[in-house]
Amino acid sequence: MNCTNPPLTTVRQPIEAMGRTAVTLLVSQIEGATVTAEELLYEPELVVRGSTGPVRVRSSAFVE
Template sequence: GIICASDPLALGAIRAARRRGLAVPGQVSVVGFDDSAFMNCVEPPLTTVRQPIEAMGRAAVDLLCAQIQGGEVPPGELLFEPELVVRGSTAQAPRD
């Protein structure tokens, strides 16, 4: 399988695999990142990792507003859980 840093890179990986005669997902699975628009409209539909963009943006705005108002801004990092969106570019691994 191939895991790519972005959905466009994943589409390129699918194209490269096909040029080499490999079936996606039959012989190789491909996963992208970001759940870009129209990834469910490509062939095969791309399995991808979706980030919680709205929650991330909301948290950033909340922290910025608190800082502007002189409030306490907690140190450290915020963690957000991504979601795996399984579509047609991946298959289960063959069993021995």
């Protein structure tokens, strides 16, 4: 369903993987396991839609 015109470019997060990891860590804690406080990184996906235009070519700021 498209709610904007043009459709907006967004970043898609891996919600299923993030939720699965959160539940696994929570269950481990409930069962008494020691869970380390580490940073978990997930690979987002850029979803390019109509709100993203072509890259403009800029002239060089330095003149030789």
